[in-house]
């Protein structure tokens with residue numbers, strides 16, 4: 001008796017549940033889609049005027065030699081903040097592109113050692129920190145998008161100097177390991193606790209708000225780095241100890 005009744009009811013109930021679940025998923029997906037589109041649109045709309053603001057601020061700065069010191073200071077702060085916000089918008093647009101599957105890579109053959117050399121030169125032009133480096137004498141060719149790869153490595157270098165003291169060395173090492181080109185970016189800075197090491201690649205994740213807030217990041221950098229590296233067929237890993245330092249290791253197949 002009872003068993004048969006339950007069985008008779010079961011298919012319709014399960015079916016109803018399944019239908020409701022399906023409907024909820026569809027609505028959730030639509031909401032997520034809408035939110036994504038919104039972020040992308042807002043970022044676009046804000047980027048243009050902010051770029052104009054930043055341009056004007058820079059030109060006033062250049063011609064403002066006769067301004068008072070407080071005025072120059074105010075200009076510098078405004079200009080910095082405008083640039084930081086532009087960077088945030090760029091990051092949001094990059095992630096929106098990734099989510100929409102619109103991320104495109106211009107893959108080409110790159111000579112890894114000379115590429116690294118160029119990046120170090122570029123980096124030294126706008127930073128006081130010296131970067132130590134070890135490059136192999138042999139050629140290592142990889143397949144990657146040079147602009148994206150540059151963005152990735154500059155981001156890792158930025159973090160390395162941001163999360164260490166000026167007197168602590170930052171070292172880049174490139175080597176071949178069998179069929180792989182392996183690049184490590186190492187600092188001797190504050191390090192990352194083990195429990196947080198997998199989370200730092202998440203969007204907006206920052207290890208310790210109190211600690212990080214003075215360095216003024218957004219927590220988007222490493223999530224973009226990972227997405228870009230994996231999008232180019234590479235791999236990224238972190239290894240770190242609090243107060244001893246951090247090593248980010250990039251791996252690409254050689255050609």
Ligand code: ADP
Pocket residue numbers: 159160163187189190191192200205206207208212216217218219220221222223246
């Ligand atoms: P942001 O630097 O803007 O906060 P990231 O995505 O680049 O965001 O990094 C996420 C978090 O990982 C940072 O907030 C920081 O706590 C930690 N982190 C990243 N790189 C390093 C590093 N080289 N040394 C110590 N902590 C780091």
